[in-house]
Amino acid sequence: MTGVYTTAPGLARSEGKIFDVDENYEAYIANKKRCRDEDISKYYCRHDFRKETEKAVIERIDNTQTDFDSLCSSLQEDVAVVQLDGEKDWLAAIHLCSPNHWDPRTKIGRPFDEIHTPVPEIGRTVKNYQVMLKMIIDKEPFTRFAWGLQPTTG
DSSP: OOSSOOOOOOEEEOOSOSSOOOTTHHHHHHHHHHHHHHHGGGTEEESSOOHHHHHHHHHHHOTTOOOHHHHHHTSSSOEEEEEEETTEEEEEEEEOSOOSSOOGGGTTTOOHHHHTTTSTTOHHHHTTHHHHHHHHHHSSOEEEOOOOOOOOOO
8 A cells, every 4th residue: 555565464344244245256256166166175274173162253254154174165156164272372263265375285284474474574573463353353353455466467
């Protein structure tokens, strides 16, 4: 937004809906179907993803759904769940069909700071990342703004 490269988390309080549906919805859903047809285990990974956490995430998104995979398959966005247990954290579940050229299987089960090590200039941002993770859990929902460069579909 400022034109300056930053690794700040880009969090803003969500107002209203958690997920948006825009003019690209059908393309994203078609991509998720292609990923499923190719090999869903390449795009949907779990590691010590606790049932109570899965239930809480599903209820937060839509309390009429009962299966995390099918719910995520109907969303335009990708979904990552970080599990916290005291001072320990790990990527417990990820449903990522638009990974920007990285393999979610290499990140599953790893802590937040280790996952983000390849990001240039990330050191200052991840220094106190546990405070950020706890804030996200303890406060209202947040929207994360992130960007990357990749070829267009057109």
